[in-house]
Amino acid sequence: MKRSGMFWIFITPVLLWLVLLIFLPHLDLLLLSFRGDASWTLDNYRNFFTEPIYWLTFVRTALYSIITTLLTLILALPVALYVTKIAKPGLRGFLMVLLMLPFWVSELVRIYGWMILLRESGVLNYFLQSLGLTNQPVEMLYNDATMIMGLVYTSMLFMVIPLVSVMDSLDNSLIEAACDLGASKICIWRTIIIPHCKPGIVSGSIVVFMLVLGNYLTPNLMGGKNSLWFTEQIYNQFIASFNWNQGAAFGFLLLVLSSAIIWLGLKLTGQRLGELSS
Amino acid sequence: MIRSLPRSRAYDRSFTLFMVLYFLFLFAPLLVTCVLAFNNSDFPSLPWHGFTLDWFFSEGPKRVGIFADGENLRAIRTSFQTAVCVSILCVIVGVCAAFLFEQENFWGKELLYFLMLAPLVIPGVILGISLLLGANSIGVFFEDEFGLDLEIFRPSFWLVVFGQFSFITTFVTLVISARLRKFDRSLEEAALNLGAGPFEVIVHVTLPYLRSSIIAAGAVSFLMSFENFNTTLFLVGARPTLPINLYLQVRDGSTPVINAISLLLIVGTFLLALVNFFYNHNKNQMV
Numbered sequence: 048m049k050r051s052g053m054f055w056i057f058i059t060p061v062l063l064w065l066v067l068l069i070f071l072p073h074l075d076l077l078l079l080s081f082r083g084d085a086s087w088t089l090d091n092y093r094n095f096f097t098e099p100i101y102w103l104t105f106v107r108t109a110l111y112s113i114i115t116t117l118l119t120l121i122l123a124l125p126v127a128l129y130v131t132k133i134a135k136p137g138l139r140g141f142l143m144v145l146l147m148l149p150f151w152v153s154e155l156v157r158i159y160g161w162m163i164l165l166r167e168s169g170v171l172n173y174f175l176q177s178l179g180l181t182n183q184p185v186e187m188l189y190n191d192a193t194m195i196m197g198l199v200y201t202s203m204l205f206m207v208i209p210l211v212s213v214m215d216s217l218d219n220s221l222i223e224a225a226c227d228l229g230a231s232k233i234c235i236w237r238t239i240i241i242p243h244c245k246p247g248i249v250s251g252s253i254v255v256f257m258l259v260l261g262n263y264l265t266p267n268l269m270g271g272k273n274s275l276w277f278t279e280q281i282y283n284q285f286i287a288s289f290n291w292n293q294g295a296a297f298g299f300l301l302l303v304l305s306s307a308i309i310w311l312g313l314k315l316t317g318q319r320l321g322e323l324s325s
Numbered sequence: 326m327i328r329s330l331p332r333s334r335a336y337d338r339s340f341t342l343f344m345v346l347y348f349l350f351l352f353a354p355l356l357v358t359c360v361l362a363f364n365n366s367d368f369p370s371l372p373w374h375g376f377t378l379d380w381f382f383s384e385g386p387k388r389v390g391i392f393a394d395g396e397n398l399r400a401i402r403t404s405f406q407t408a409v410c411v412s413i414l415c416v417i418v419g420v421c422a423a424f425l426f427e428q429e430n431f432w433g434k435e436l437l438y439f440l441m442l443a444p445l446v447i448p449g450v451i452l453g454i455s456l457l458l459g460a461n462s463i464g465v466f467f468e469d470e471f472g473l474d475l476e477i478f479r480p481s482f483w484l485v486v487f488g489q490f491s492f493i494t495t496f497v498t499l500v501i502s503a504r505l506r507k508f509d510r511s512l513e514e515a516a517l518n519l520g521a522g523p524f525e526v527i528v529h530v531t532l533p534y535l536r537s538s539i540i541a542a543g544a545v546s547f548l549m550s551f552e553n554f555n556t557t558l559f560l561v562g563a564r565p566t567l568p569i570n571l572y573l574q575v576r577d578g579s580t581p582v583i584n585a586i587s588l589l590l591i592v593g594t595f596l597l598a599l600v601n602f603f604y605n606h607n608k609n610q611m612v
Contacts, residue, residue, distance in 0.1 A: 053523050057422070057424045057425040058421075059421075061418065061421055061437070064418050064494060065437065068487060069440060069443055069444065070440060072455035072459030075458050075459045076459075126344070128327075145351075147602075149352060151598040152552075153568055153590055153594070155552075155568050155571050156590055157355065159583060160355055163369050164357050168368065169370060170370065173372065174371075200351075219329055222330070223327075263555055268572075278448070282559075285454060285457070291461075298450070298451050298454045302447065309446050
């Protein structure tokens with residue numbers, strides 16, 4: 048169809064959406080991050096680098112996000128292998144539904160479930176005590192390990208789905224041949240499965256990393272008072288301190304970090320942003 | 326190693342065990358939440374004191390079940406209204422965007438497409454604060470220039486709707502675009518040759534073809550909106566949505582009412598997800 052009368056009907060709402068709700072607000076975020084009380088200033092960024100609590104939280108959030116992404120990958124690989132290569136083909140649809148179901152439920156409900164399982168008066172502690180394994184209840188919430196487990200849990204699906212779709216296209220005969228020629232399991236993983244799955248690993252890792260970096264609920268509810276997640280710093284600047292310019296600077300820094308990592312991941316593997324979504 | 330190769334029994338068993346544990350990991354928190362909604366106790370914890378439906382139907386004064394809990398019911402209603410508005414808006418604009426990017430060529434298309442994908446990589450928290458700042462700037466401008474104090478530019482119901490709309494539309498656009506790409510354009514040409522106008526072609530030929538993807542995208546955007554927390558957190562006004570309201574309750578200590586609400590949410594989303602899944606499965610296309 049040539050550029051018809053419909054063109055303007057299509058482009059008007061799209062332009063309104065992208066300019067008014069995406070472009071301008073983020074431009075505003077950038078501009079406000081350079082504003083002080085009355086004038087333009089770099090103070091908001093200077094504060095970030097001079098106050099150790101700010102940049103340490105930033106680094107900590109980035110590092111923990113990377114660790115979480117790696118753990119998610121390690122856990123998701125065998126799951127994807129099982130669904131695509133080991134389970135009976137008839138079971139596949141059922142397993143996929145089972146894998147996806149929990150992720151349709153609100154993140155808050157899932158985190159709440161972990162809280163009543165793990166806390167001091169929680170279900171797990173009840174069982175441990177009635178089995179006589181501990182005398183006193185153990186507080187399993189509010190530490191970094193639990194927080195990371197929660198983050199792995201909430202973002203698992205976004206790693207599993209791309210891995211399942213790339214492993215599907217891996218030809219079984221390659222693995223069979225390697226096995227016939229005497230390759231060990233580690234060797235097969237290293238030289239056949241991982242290289243073949245690279246596109247799925249990259250897109251899954253990027254999505255998981257971004258979701259973990261921008262997560263607020265899980266660190267806040269499972270990491271407790273000391274979770275020190277960067278999104279919490281942003282929230283505090285906005286809602287508690289009402290220092291919007293400082294918050295804007297933090298927000299922009301987080302946006303730069305996530306964009307940089309995504310760009311790097313895409314560059315390293317020669318993928319395009321559009322492919323992430325499919 | 327894989328099913329076509331001979332494997333040791335130990336390997337098979339340990340892999341199956343791993344998968345059982347993995348599914349336990351996935352479902353344990355949901356299962357515990359659901360079971361404890363029926364425990365006859367004032368706290369969502371064991372030991373088991375017997376079965377009760379108090380946390381659903383009790384009207385107080387000691388225990389207030391969800392169906393008598395005005396605040397939570399209001400939050401559920403707000404979430405419903407938000408999700409309905411968001412999914413209608415998203416589907417309309419998403420269809421326009423799909424047509425625009427799949428069927429039209431224009432200057433700056435690449436740039437606009439990139440901007441359309443941007444919400445995929447912008448953390449929800451950042452989207453929330455940007456919109457809060459942007460709306461506030463416009464609000465201040467209107468107040469200074471025209472002396473108007475407009476509700477819509479302050480954290481409110483409509484700001485939440487626009488905030489969720491701004492990123493969910495990207496997903497809707499991608500789902501509908503994927504379907505539109507498989508469309509045979511000669512059908513449109515045939516309709517045009519037979520004298521239909523471009524608008525009639527879309528209404529009678531292309532949109533019926535897109536129907537299944539529009540329904541699926543609408544269902545997904547309803548769910549995404551209903552459950553959104555990160556973006557909503559910064560835009561919410563006097564009428565909190567359900568996830569925000571639950572968060573405030575969970576943070577300040579919990580009662581089994583939260584389990585009851587969670588149970589309803591879990592059952593509701595499972596049903597919607599299953600219907601959506603099998604609807605698409607029968608059509609032989611995954612969304």
